[in-house]
Amino acid sequence: MxxxxxxxxxxxxxxxxxxxxxxxxxxxxxxxxxxxxxxxxxxxxxxxxxxxxxxxxxxxxxxxxxxxxxxxxxxxxxxxxxxxVGRRLRTLVLVSKAPHCLVDLLYRERYQGMPVDAVGVVGNHPDLADMAAFYGKPFHHVPVTKDTKARAEDRLRELVAELDVELVVLARYMQILSDELCRDLEGQVINIHHSFLPSFKGARPYAQAHDRGVKLIGATSHYVTGDLDEGPIIEQDVERVDHSRAVADLVAIGEDVERRTLARAVRWHAEHRVLLDGHRTVVFR
Structure with a gap:
């Protein structure tokens, strides 16, 4: 054999x-x-x-x-x-309301050989439960408020343990993980940030980009650390735009960049092509 x-x-x-x-x-x-x-x-x-x-x-x-x-x-x-080689990593996908990254990951898993096994989808809103069901994935609604954040993260830890999770993917999960949870899952959490880091961090990055008249729209996929949007970068991608584009246009273009950037980062991680080098990464493509 x-x-x-x-x-x-x-x-x-x-x-x-x-x-x-x-x-x-x-x-x-x-x-x-x-x-x-x-x-x-x-x-x-x-x-x-x-x-x-x-x-x-x-x-x-x-x-x-x-x-x-x-x-x-x-x-x-x-x-x-x-x-x-090719063993599928047991993966937990965290989402909020935007479907594009979740749909892309589940499609690539089922039809394009993405070497992950999405053992569950966690949403802080219930909006994407139907999408998870369409792909046969269990959906866990874990609401997050200022008062329930600690309990919500305890539930995430329980799911990681119960499902034997090896990788957590933040597929446009619009919540900030605590420093403690980031440390617990160091090197095991991948995020997609809807701008070309380090520019336009925080809220409404496409509106920030539009206000600055950018000529490139980008997305960054990185490992999550306790420093917001500062984790080691795995992959980045861009699309060229011009002055004629409205904010809504930039959002649509950006979502397309986000899904493919995240997919590449997840695939490379699952194929053991990403090695940490301090706050940087070495990626063997």
Missing amino acids: TTEWVLTLSCPDRPGIVHAVAGVLAAHDGNITESQQFGDPASGLFFMRVQVELQVEAEAGREALTAALAPVTERFGMTWQLDV
Whole structure:
């Protein structure tokens, strides 16, 4: 039985890393099908992503590779992860009222091989319950007010635990997560911001952009941290506009940019193509 694995790692940069990793894989008759690497001179860190085929059953392969890699990872001080290529990440999608990002993600999961398993949709409003039902996804209405925010986040934690969630996607979820929840889920929450960060943060970004006469409309997908809209950026995209566009035009154009930007970020994360480099990311496309 052939199983294809994806290995990602980061560590302080020094000679011999690639040789050591490739040697372990070769010793297990691994066939490397994809390999990417990057040394960041600013942080002094080395990043690598490798896909390798092994002629062995999945669990036996994991045990063998984990044991064989242990001396190498210890010697180089690596942070690393090993997973089966194409395994769908158990994902919880958080929404408010805007449907475009949710619809796009669920469509891509069902019809375009997005490697996620949306195990639930959480809405602070009930508006998108029918859309979740259309795709056969459980919908959880968790209202959020100033007085209930702490209880709402406790419910989110319960759902993450009950559903064994590996990734949380804020698909135009118009609520700010607390610092504590951001820390609890560090590196596991992806947001889509409806402007080209760091410009036009906060409320009504398209109106801000229109007021400034922008020529580009953009969207930013990033990991969520306790600093509002300051998390490590995974992907950004833009569309060109001109003076003839009204605010409503910018919103429509922006929603299209948002959905495809978020989709790319979620796919790359699920395919283990995104590695954290401090407050930045390394993305192996």
